[in-house]
Amino acid sequence: MQSDQALIIEFQASAHKEAPYTILLKRHQQKVYYQIKRMVTNHMDADDIAQQVWIKVWNKLDGFKMESEFTTWIFRIAYNETINFLQKQQKTGDHNLSDELIDYEQAASSTDHPKSSQIQITLETAIQQLPEKQRFVFMLRYFEEMNYEKIASITGTTVGGAKANYHQAIKKMEEIVKRA
């Protein structure tokens, strides 16, 4: 199996870019999509953002200098696109927290595992109430099990800043659980 680095070199050197790009896309597509989905809750929005991310990857991959891992780079693009999307939504007032909770309930009722307990609803409420950056850091740390160095590179902060974001997120969720 070709490494990401070898595929990027092939992409940058060749006129036939589609073959190495498609391998990279299929290799990382799911992880990128799930991270976006955790942030926006709605599948259609997640799909749109993911497509934007991959189009950006195509456009910018020629200039990628491999100073960081490809996954760090692609998650950084995903982070920027997701934050931009959420901020635009807030500005236009298209979406609010109650909408997101309704989305969650609809999603839960459509799965094979309906929400069984109050704690599940509390968890989703708590996650949605976190500031965007803290939420992104929390998802990367808990679900993607990334180290803080990588999280810091993705979110454009220091390692200390990333750690602080994670612990602030836990603290906020703790407060929400106490209130519930």
Place this chain on the structure above:
Amino acid sequence: MQPTDNDITLNEDKAQVEALFGKQSLAQFEEEQQARSDSFFDTQAAQILADIRKNQKKKSKLYSIGSFRQLAIAASFIIFIAATFIFIQSKQQNEIAKISIEEIPSEEIDNYLVSNDWVNELDWENTTLKEALPIEALSNAFIKDSNKNEKN
């Protein structure tokens, strides 16, 4: 294999959240995020590649318009420079034409004549010829008049 520092802190970080909501709730949350059909990612990949091809075509079209635009800008710039040059040239010629002989200092005329002797001579000859003509005409008229007087 021994756990790294990152593994230890990761487990500690995860344990804090699991203590709040339980491992099962978090697992269920993640399951909901991943609730997509098997074909979803194939369709998404095909859609992304189709979008990229579409954008590439658009880009190449834009490039041809762009190059035409660049040519148009270059052509108008050259036309502008040429028009300015012609305008300045004609203005200078007009200014030269406007200078009358009275405005030229006599020193300049003298210098010109000294450095262009042949012109001086040529002018002299012309002047002599021109001035000789009226004298001849006058002398003819004088002869005619004197002949008339003699007859009378």
